[in-house]
Amino acid sequence: MLPPWQTGKVIRIENETSSTKRFWIQVQELERFDFKPGQFVTLDLPIHEQKNKRWRSYSIASWPDGTNVFELVIVLLEGGLGTEYLFNRVEVGSELTFRGPAGVFVLPESIERDLFFVCTGTGVAPFRSMTHFILENNVPHQHIYLIFGCRKFGDCLYGPELKQLEAAVPSFHYIPTFSREEAEGHLVRTGYVHQVYEEICKEKKLEKPEGNYPAHFYLCGWKNMIDEAKQRILALGFEKKDIHQELYG
Known part of the structure; x- marks a missing residue:
């Protein structure tokens, strides 16, 4: 059963990059807005007469902290009615109609394996939420990449x-990799995300030759990245059940 539509008030907006904004939304009718890290909300924006052409879904970039505020990080899509409305018409004090939280792209009940969070662009949002939630609540975990x-x-x-x-946090490994930059010594990874997790997994398997290296892979971003990642992860010897995905676009 879908949750009901609610109203949220925009209480803060910040530019994160030249084409990306962060929006903080307060649900004033609730004392606390509860959700699971990795879930999303759907906004109903006044951009079309047909309901389903007004809806835009975004992963929650913040983590449950006991308040009634959540954060979204949104990239401006050229010609995109939804993002152009959010960037040009929405300001602090604006009200947004939304539904949520929803989605099953969430952490396992107990984290007994290494976690690989693989993302592009605003696909980092659910992983920022998951990582902070794990670390701030001292959830037992292995390595997080x-x-x-x-x-x-x-x-x-x-x-x-x-x-x-x-x-x-020694168990948390943050590895940005840049596809259109020049390498600058050992401090900057260039290329694509796939080489990174492949290298780590191959090293881990060498450390544990007697059995399979256990890991969960969470993928979030554009379809091309996710499709290629799934093929490569399966080729490394993992199973479909080890892979969880959230598609953008």
Whole structure:
């Protein structure tokens, strides 16, 4: 059963990059807005007469913290009616109609394997939520690898925050990789996300030759990246049940 439509008030907006904004939305009729990290909300925007052409879904980028505020991170799509409305018409104090939380792209009940969070663009949103939730609530876990594919340095969402987190938490590994930048020594990964998780998995398998290396793969981003990742992960010897995905577009 779908949750009912609710009203949220935009209480803060920040530019994250030249084409990406962060929106903080408060659900004033609730004391706390509860959700599972990885879930999404659907906005009903006044951009079309047909209902289903007004709906836009976005992963929640914040994590459950006991308040009635959640955050969305949204990239401007050229010619996209939804994002153009959000970027040009919505301001602090605007009200948005939304439904949620929804979705089953969530963490396992107990985290007994390494987690690979593989994403491109705003696909980092659910993984930021999951990572903070695990670390701030001291959820028992293994290693977390957040592998974030970007084109240019300026596309790297939440970069300083995630670097700080990596420096503070030995089990968390933040690995941005840039497809349209030149390598600068060993500090910058260039290329695509696929080489990164393949290298890590091959090293882990060498450490444990007697059995399979256990891991969960969570994929979030554009279809081409996800399709290629699924093929490569299966080729590494993992099974379909080890792969979880959230598609954009």
